[in-house]
Amino acid sequence: MLTDITLGQYLPGETVIHKLDPRTKILLTIAYIMALFFVNTIAGFALCAVFMGCILKISGIPLKFIIKSIKPLWIFVIFTAIINIFMTDGKIVFQIWVIKATWEGIYLAVIMSLRLIFLVMGTSILTYTTSPIVLTDGIEHLLGPFRKIKVPAHEIAMMMTIAIRFIPTIIEETDKLMKAQSARGADFESGNLMARAKAMVPILVPLFVSAFRRADELALAMECRCYHGGDQRTKMKQLHMQGRDTGAFFIAAVSITLLIGIRYLPGLI
Amino acid sequence: MEIKAEQLGYTYMAGGPMEKVALHDVNLEIKSGSFVGIIGHTGSGKSTLIQHFNGLMKPTGGRLLIDGKDITSKEVSLRELRFKVGMVFQYPEHQLFDETVYDDIAFGPKNMKLEESEIRQRVQDAAKAAQVDEAWMDKSPFELSGGQKRRVAIAGVLAMRPEVLVLDEPAAGLDPKGRDEILQMVEELHRQRHMTVILVSHSMEDIAKLATQIIVMNEGTVAMQGTVSEVFSRGDELQRMGLDVPQITLFVQRLIQKGYPLSKDIFTVEQAQKEILALFQKEQGVKPC
Ligand SMILES: Nc1ncnc2c1ncn2[C@@H]1O[C@H](COP(=O)(O)OP(=O)(O)OP(=O)(O)O)[C@@H](O)[C@H]1O
Ligand SMILES: [Mg+2]
Numbered sequence: 014m015l016t017d018i019t020l021g022q023y024l025p026g027e028t029v030i031h032k033l034d035p036r037t038k039i040l041l042t043i044a045y046i047m048a049l050f051f052v053n054t055i056a057g058f059a060l061c062a063v064f065m066g067c068i069l070k071i072s073g074i075p076l077k078f079i080i081k082s083i084k085p086l087w088i089f090v091i092f093t094a095i096i097n098i099f100m101t102d103g104k105i106v107f108q109i110w111v112i113k114a115t116w117e118g119i120y121l122a123v124i125m126s127l128r129l130i131f132l133v134m135g136t137s138i139l140t141y142t143t144s145p146i147v148l149t150d151g152i153e154h155l156l157g158p159f160r161k162i163k164v165p166a167h168e169i170a171m172m173m174t175i176a177i178r179f180i181p182t183i184i185e186e187t188d189k190l191m192k193a194q195s196a197r198g199a200d201f202e203s204g205n206l207m208a209r210a211k212a213m214v215p216i217l218v219p220l221f222v223s224a225f226r227r228a229d230e231l232a233l234a235m236e237c238r239c240y241h242g243g244d245q246r247t248k249m250k251q252l253h254m255q256g257r258d259t260g261a262f263f264i265a266a267v268s269i270t271l272l273i274g275i276r277y278l279p280g281l282i
Numbered sequence: 283m284e285i286k287a288e289q290l291g292y293t294y295m296a297g298g299p300m301e302k303v304a305l306h307d308v309n310l311e312i313k314s315g316s317f318v319g320i321i322g323h324t325g326s327g328k329s330t331l332i333q334h335f336n337g338l339m340k341p342t343g344g345r346l347l348i349d350g351k352d353i354t355s356k357e358v359s360l361r362e363l364r365f366k367v368g369m370v371f372q373y374p375e376h377q378l379f380d381e382t383v384y385d386d387i388a389f390g391p392k393n394m395k396l397e398e399s400e401i402r403q404r405v406q407d408a409a410k411a412a413q414v415d416e417a418w419m420d421k422s423p424f425e426l427s428g429g430q431k432r433r434v435a436i437a438g439v440l441a442m443r444p445e446v447l448v449l450d451e452p453a454a455g456l457d458p459k460g461r462d463e464i465l466q467m468v469e470e471l472h473r474q475r476h477m478t479v480i481l482v483s484h485s486m487e488d489i490a491k492l493a494t495q496i497i498v499m500n501e502g503t504v505a506m507q508g509t510v511s512e513v514f515s516r517g518d519e520l521q522r523m524g525l526d527v528p529q530i531t532l533f534v535q536r537l538i539q540k541g542y543p544l545s546k547d548i549f550t551v552e553q554a555q556k557e558i559l560a561l562f563q564k565e566q567g568v569k570p571c
Contacts, residue, residue, distance in 0.1 A: 189371070189376075189377075190376075190377055192333065192338050192371070193369075193371050193374065193377040194377065194389075195338060195364065196336060196338060196364055196368070196369040196371070196439070197364075197389055197390040197393060197438060197439065197442065198361060198364055198365060198389075198390055198393030198394060198442070199389075199393060200361070200393070214379065215377075215379045215380075215389065216379075218379035218380075219376055219377055219378065219379050222424065223376060
């Protein structure tokens with residue numbers, strides 16, 4: 014049933030990409046996403062594909078997993094494609110009544126779809142190569158400067174860590190409850206929307222009860238060990254930027270310059 | 283109702299990177315009206331196995347037959363099967379949800395689409411069998427203690443009047459009195475209503491006391507199957523699987539080694555008491571006080 018879903022997509026590994034500092038990976042992913050919005054030619058995306066291919070090769074993530082992560086995207090891709098094809102003005106390919114498809118529209122649709130796919134590819138490489146805990150640690154550090162304007166960086170990171178930690182537990186619990194209630198003849202698969210929503214009550218009530226119980230127990234256990242957030246808190250594992258991080262920044266700078274350059278280059282020549 | 287497994291196998295997340303074979307080559311037969319105990323160390327596949335009995339899990343290999351019919355075939359309605367095979371999960375108190383104890387026990391019968399009067403009758407009947415106090419009926423189940431909640435949850439399963447009752451460690455985490463009450467209840471259901479009972483337990487004593495047949499699970503398959511004395515006479519093998527025979531059996535075995543002429547087939551304290559007292563009488567010719 015539910016347990017077949019793999020959540021938290023982290024694939025443990027020992028490659029350079031895995032070992033990069035999480036801050037480096039987060040910052041570079043953000044830079045990559047921004048750069049993607051500058052790419053608007055097929056040549057640009059070809060270059061993108063080459064970069065992504067290299068990173069995939071180095072990180073050792075099977076292509077299968079990347080394809081799996083972009084699969085749920087097809088609805089969005091089709092949706093944006095349709096809107097673009099029919100809503101853009103330009104040279105008409107064919108026309109049905111008032112709806113007309115244009116060459117410009119098709120071109121834009123291809124660009125937009127590719128952009129979406131590459132965007133998700135990039136972010137999934139981040140989550141495939143970085144464990145959730147390390148990731149939140151990185152986010153905490155990056156949010157550090159904002160503490161001056163009262164952003165509770167540590168608390169946000171702690172909440173994320175706890176939430177991530179409990180996702181598998183809650184999935185397991187939901188699975189158990191679904192089984193227990195189906196054993197008493199509960200039916201989740203038939204009936205109209207109302208009936209199905211009502212059928213969820215026997216799952217949701219015990220799920221909430223146990224989530225609150227767990228939260229309570231966890232809070233108590235944390236307090237018993239004198240946990241408190243805030244400024245004086247130190248870390249057992251300090252993050253340190255290394256040579257490879259500098260390297261990554263350098264390679265990324267060159268690649269992004271290339272990506273953006275390819276847009277303006279033809280105009281310049 | 284007869285349950286039969288033929289070369290049954292189950293693999294979690296088959297084909298995925300986290301594939302896990304939980305059951306393989308399981309062959310067994312459970313006759314109508316029997317009381318079967320299932321033992322096996324942690325992770326040996328007991329819970330996975332019993333969830334096949336009411337079709338909550340479908341075998342990924344082999345077959346499971348209920349009265350000769352494959353549960354995956356069209357002839358078998360899984361819904362009806364679930365009403366016929368009542369399943370009490372580990373820590374069943376966690377599944378209570380309704381506003382009152384009465385409504386929670388009535389959840390199963392309501393799903394069976396029975397008449398209101400019939401539902402009332404069944405709820406009262408089940409509550410009595412599971413020793414659910416009349417006074418709790420209008421309370422919220424969340425106000426009860428853990429042991430009380432568990433009885434309500436068991437009553438919720440009994441209210442469907444199943445032919446087969448499957449219990450996964452029903453006594454786990456209860457105090458000795460709570461344990462005894464739950465196990466006694468199970469025993470009565472078997473004796474008075476002739477229910478087929480399948481009991482998963484880590485307690486060799488409980489199994490020895492209640493069951494007539496034992497199935498021993500080890501590493502995802504049936505390692506032994508037979509009557510209580512057949513299984514517990516193979517103590518060495520059980521120990522190698524991380525299991526044991528009842529304490530009292532070990533005690534009696536020591537006495538036998540010392541030369542006392544006792545029977546090897548002693549598995550409960552009551553049996554041992556009777557035998558040892560009889561031995562005293564015979565040897566000394568006096569009635570011990
Ligand atoms: N949802 C699941 N996903 C993957 N593997 C599972 C799942 N549930 C159980 N397993 C695995 O299947 C095997 C059998 O588990 P099962 O729960 O049937 O054992 P058990 O005999 O009931 O143990 P216990 O006595 O601890 O309750 C175990 O090795 C377990 O790790
Ligand atoms: Mg179990």
